Amino acid sequence: MTRQSVAMAHEKIQELAWEPLYHTPVSQYGTDYTFQKAKKKDPLKQVLRSYFPMQEEKDHRVYGAADGAIRGNMFRQVQERWLEWQKLFLSIIPLPEISAARAMPLLFNNVPNPELHNGQAIQMIDEVRHSTIQQNLKRLYMNNYIDPAGFNSSLRNFQNDYCGTIGRQFAEGFITGDAITAASIYLTIVAETAFTNTLFVAMPAEAAANGDYLLPTVFHSVQSDESRHISNGYATLLMALADEGNHQLLERDLRYAWWNNHRVVDAAIGTFIEYGTKDRRKDRESYAEMWRRWIYDDYYRSYLVPLEKYGLVIPHDLIEESWNQIWNKGYVHEVAQFFATGWLANYWRIDPMTDKDFEWFEYKYPGWYDKYGAWWENYSRLSTPNGHHPIVAEDVDYQYPHRCWTCMVPCLVREDMVMAEVDGQMRTYCHEACRWTDVEAFRPTYQGRETPNMGQLIGKREWETLYHGWNWADVVSDMGYVRDDGFTLVAQPHLNLDPKKMWNLDHMRRMGPLLSPNVVLNEMTPEEQQAFHADYIRGGPAGRPAPAEA
Amino acid sequence: MTTEVTAERSSPKPEFTDAEAGAKVFPDSTARRYNYYTPAKRKQSHYEDVTVEVQPDPRHYLAQGWLYGFADGRGGYPLTWTALKAWGVDRAEPERYPGSGGKGYEWPAHGWHEFRDPNEEWELTFYRNNSNVVRQINQNVETARQTKAFEQWNPNWVTFVERNVGAWMHVEHGLGLYVFANAQRRAPTNMHNNAISVNSMHRIRFAQDLALYNLTLSEEIPDFDGKAHVETWAEDPAWQGVRRVAEQLTAVDDWAEAVFAANVVFEPLVGELFRSQLVQQAAPGNGDFVTPTVVGAGEFDYASRDLRYTKAMFELLTNDKEFADHNKAVIGGWLEEWVPRCLVAARELQPIWSQPDAKPPRFEDGLDRAKSRFSGILSDLDLTDPKELTQ
Numbered sequence: 046m047t048r049q050s051v052a053m054a055h056e057k058i059q060e061l062a063w064e065p066l067y068h069t070p071v072s073q074y075g076t077d078y079t080f081q082k083a084k085k086k087d088p089l090k091q092v093l094r095s096y097f098p099m100q101e102e103k104d105h106r107v108y109g110a111a112d113g114a115i116r117g118n119m120f121r122q123v124q125e126r127w128l129e130w131q132k133l134f135l136s137i138i139p140l141p142e143i144s145a146a147r148a149m150p151l152l153f154n155n156v157p158n159p160e161l162h163n164g165q166a167i168q169m170i171d172e173v174r175h176s177t178i179q180q181n182l183k184r185l186y187m188n189n190y191i192d193p194a195g196f197n198s199s200l201r202n203f204q205n206d207y208c209g210t211i212g213r214q215f216a217e218g219f220i221t222g223d224a225i226t227a228a229s230i231y232l233t234i235v236a237e238t239a240f241t242n243t244l245f246v247a248m249p250a251e252a253a254a255n256g257d258y259l260l261p262t263v264f265h266s267v268q269s270d271e272s273r274h275i276s277n278g279y280a281t282l283l284m285a286l287a288d289e290g291n292h293q294l295l296e297r298d299l300r301y302a303w304w305n306n307h308r309v310v311d312a313a314i315g316t317f318i319e320y321g322t323k324d325r326r327k328d329r330e331s332y333a334e335m336w337r338r339w340i341y342d343d344y345y346r347s348y349l350v351p352l353e354k355y356g357l358v359i360p361h362d363l364i365e366e367s368w369n370q371i372w373n374k375g376y377v378h379e380v381a382q383f384f385a386t387g388w389l390a391n392y393w394r395i396d397p398m399t400d401k402d403f404e405w406f407e408y409k410y411p412g413w414y415d416k417y418g419a420w421w422e423n424y425s426r427l428s429t430p431n432g433h434h435p436i437v438a439e440d441v442d443y444q445y446p447h448r449c450w451t452c453m454v455p456c457l458v459r460e461d462m463v464m465a466e467v468d469g470q471m472r473t474y475c476h477e478a479c480r481w482t483d484v485e486a487f488r489p490t491y492q493g494r495e496t497p498n499m500g501q502l503i504g505k506r507e508w509e510t511l512y513h514g515w516n517w518a519d520v521v522s523d524m525g526y527v528r529d530d531g532f533t534l535v536a537q538p539h540l541n542l543d544p545k546k547m548w549n550l551d552h553m554r555r556m557g558p559l560l561s562p563n564v565v566l567n568e569m570t571p572e573e574q575q576a577f578h579a580d581y582i583r584g585g586p587a588g589r590p591a592p593a594e595a
Numbered sequence: 596m597t598t599e600v601t602a603e604r605s606s607p608k609p610e611f612t613d614a615e616a617g618a619k620v621f622p623d624s625t626a627r628r629y630n631y632y633t634p635a636k637r638k639q640s641h642y643e644d645v646t647v648e649v650q651p652d653p654r655h656y657l658a659q660g661w662l663y664g665f666a667d668g669r670g671g672y673p674l675t676w677t678a679l680k681a682w683g684v685d686r687a688e689p690e691r692y693p694g695s696g697g698k699g700y701e702w703p704a705h706g707w708h709e710f711r712d713p714n715e716e717w718e719l720t721f722y723r724n725n726s727n728v729v730r731q732i733n734q735n736v737e738t739a740r741q742t743k744a745f746e747q748w749n750p751n752w753v754t755f756v757e758r759n760v761g762a763w764m765h766v767e768h769g770l771g772l773y774v775f776a777n778a779q780r781r782a783p784t785n786m787h788n789n790a791i792s793v794n795s796m797h798r799i800r801f802a803q804d805l806a807l808y809n810l811t812l813s814e815e816i817p818d819f820d821g822k823a824h825v826e827t828w829a830e831d832p833a834w835q836g837v838r839r840v841a842e843q844l845t846a847v848d849d850w851a852e853a854v855f856a857a858n859v860v861f862e863p864l865v866g867e868l869f870r871s872q873l874v875q876q877a878a879p880g881n882g883d884f885v886t887p888t889v890v891g892a893g894e895f896d897y898a899s900r901d902l903r904y905t906k907a908m909f910e911l912l913t914n915d916k917e918f919a920d921h922n923k924a925v926i927g928g929w930l931e932e933w934v935p936r937c938l939v940a941a942r943e944l945q946p947i948w949s950q951p952d953a954k955p956p957r958f959e960d961g962l963d964r965a966k967s968r969f970s971g972i973l974s975d976l977d978l979t980d981p982k983e984l985t986q
């Protein structure tokens with residue numbers, strides 16, 4: 046900038062806003078929160094005159110690194126195990142990013158503070174930046190990595206895939222429902238402030254350890270915008286806290302947002318970091334260790350707890366329970382095992398675990414081998430077609446799980462599964478907190494209070510139902526998970542690209558039909574449903590069916 | 596900084612994996628293009644690759660539908676958020692039920708997905724363009740400051756700039772935030788919403804350019820009143836018509852109407868009238884060669900980029916193979932409302948034409964030029980002049 050200091054420039058642009066006199070801006074997004082007009086300083090004082098060159102400079106570094114990676118043959122050193130999971134991650138993440146952009150206007154009318162709107166508009170364009178820069182990274186992978194399948198179809202496949210769909214809530218939670226619940230609490234206070242550290246800092250470190258230094262370059266560049274967004278959220282949160290009447294809603298929304306983010310983000314990123322890496326140095330941090338540091342210490346202890354004195358009711362129980370899930374109940378391991386069980390309904394390849402991996406898991410998570418070792422040995426054994434079915438249809442002491450209606454991750458920690466009849470349908474939930482989200486939080490009344498602006502859980506929330514009774518060959522064809530020979534599957538439970546070792550439609554054709562667990566459950570009598578539930582919660586860990594009653 | 600290394604450093608060891616494109620031949624080994632959409636031209640463009648289908652559509656691949664909805668149960672990006680229609684939209688969304696499968700309609704399913712931003716704006720182009728603009732403005736203003744160019748200004752011109760050029764910053768700011776940033780939540784495709792968000796930032800940036808230029812002038816010109824623009828915008832009768840229309844634009848519910856009214860009606864009849872027919876014409880005669888460069892940057896963004904995508908967007912709709920007539924009728928209704936509003940605003944602005952010492956070309960001549968520019972845009976869009984234009 047010229048001589049003008051950033052502070053003066055920022056002070057000056059505050060003169061731009063004006064009170065409408067003749068017409069008020071249209072109100073399109075409702076909230077049950079109330080805000081008093083209050084002068085709240087935009088904490089970051091960003092002026093576009095300096096913002097644009099700053100971002101352009103960051104871009105130079107990103108695109109310079111991209112050129113360097115290609116010239117330096119980065120892909121000769123990239124671990125396929127890792128990059129395959131990027132087919133999932135990079136298919137999901139551009140939508141949450143762009144949805145964050147779309148979410149910003151939800152705040153304009155509801156948060157009566159023009160000074161914050163400036164920061165929100167900059168966040169909007171930051172998010173356009175993130176979305177397109179990530180699409181571009183994926184394009185580069187597609188063009189330069191050995192196996193483009195799955196990258197080339199990502200935006201189609203992620204929309205109907207069960208893992209992609211789990212991630213999609215991360216986007217849709219930002220843009221619909223109560224405007225403050227969505228664009229402030231879910232998006233900025235929890236998703237960005239708590240979980241972007243694992244997304245954009247922990248994950249890139251793992252990428253680098255697997256020979257990919259482009260992902261870190263792009264995602265650190267993305268993360269460098271995040272502190273501004275976190276400040277936007279914080280300023281809005283303080284305004285919300287100023288009104289006593291919001292406290293009950295804040296408590297509700299923090300519970301929902303926390304638990305949903307834990308369920309969704311820890312499932313995906315936990316799997317990438319623990320099961321997508323070849324780096325098995327004993328001193329590299331496990332996902333649990335990272336979580337403890339980034340999320341428990343940095344977010345929970347340092348960010349959330351100090352807000353208690355302003356009247357924020359913090360979901361201590363759910364935060365401790367999330368840790369309990371990760372540390373004692375094997376949440377990430379259960380998810381990775383499930384993702385691998387369903388490999389045939391995906392669009393990337395999942396590498397089997399080896400003795401070296403087992404050793405690391407046992408070191409980091411004592412007792413891991415007794416729970417999961419045998420199953421992963423079976424996964425290896427069944428990875429290339431040899432007269433048997435994919436693992437999901439073989440007897441490997443694994444009970445295919447029911448899906449959680451709310452977070453859409455299956456009910457993997459079997460003992461926690463709960464059921465509820467909603468709108469004439471019996472639904473399963475992975476945990477009481479997910480039942481509460483659907484049955485109590487996302488409703489037009491909450492604890493006796495009218496909440497007419499609260500959103501709804503909608504959609505066909507488990508994919509299996511759409512394909513109930515179908516042959517597997519038709520399922521994967523319909524979903525578009527077939528390579529350009531019209532025969533070989535995109536997904537494989539191994540990394541061998543020899544066509545003779547790859548699974549194809551003939552292998553799928555001879556499997557039995559796909560049955561939707563939810564359809565089957567709803568065909569049962571109430572007594573049978575209760576018996577089913579009693580049995581289900583005695584199952585696990587590692588998906589083991591309940592032992593026969595003594 | 597310490598260089599002493601006490602223990603062996605632990606770091607991952609690079610491994611030769613040969614995971615490079617072309618290392619092996621197998622099904623899909625050469626399938627290196629995004630295969631879920633059809634490009635507008637023969638080849639898929641870089642812009643399309645980073646933009647198309649990021650915002651999903653239940654009629655394509657979103658088999659399970661949107662997962663979260665508003666209180667009324669609607670999720671995503673309802674097509675009914677505008678009265679305009681694109682071919683195919685009246686076909687029902689594919690129904691899903693046990694065993695239905697997940698197939699959607701063939702790409703593009705409906706006409707909304709045919710829109711491409713002719714500016715091909717995405718991250719790389721956007722930051723490059725806008726950085727260039729702010730750098731250019733900085734340099735121009737800085738050079739003017741060093742060469743004492745502001746001392747050449749006629750005294751009345753100083754007042755004109757502090758009040759009137761100053762007042763314009765409010766228009767850009769209000770429309771940037773509450774029309775365009777707002778509208779980018781509401782259009783049916785990512786192509787629309789990204790283009791609209793870029794438009795939003797052009798305006799917010801232009802507003803800030805004018806504000807910071809105003810700040811420089813407060814520092815450089817002894818009697819320059821840096822707050823005069825606030826009072827002018829709030830109270831000057833000449834500006835109340837503009838303010839009324841600007842506020843009314845933020846009150847529009849239909850996103851396409853808001854974008855159309857702002858970029859197709861308001862900008863030519865009011866925005867360009869003020870900027871091109873008055874400021875740019877009057878400045879040199881009053882000794883000012885700097886203001887035109889600042890105002891010109893915003894003018895260029897509008898004329899060469901924002902109007903360009905807007906025309907491409909509405910051209911598709913007025914030529915739609917199914918709904919051209921419907922759309923023209925809806926837009927005709929918009930024109931009947933917005934043209935008189937904008938003409939009133941333009942006429943109320945007339946007194947400021949007489950404020951500079953060195954007089955600009957006559958108001959009526961400027962307005963005639965603005966009107967003919969406007970009707971040229973309408974004819975490009977296959978729309979006819981509304982009778983209100985002759986008022």
Ligand SMILES: [Fe+2]
Pocket residue numbers: 142145171172175267
């Ligand atoms: Fe982002």
Ligand SMILES: [Fe+2]
Pocket residue numbers: 308449450451452453454474475476479
């Ligand atoms: Fe759940």
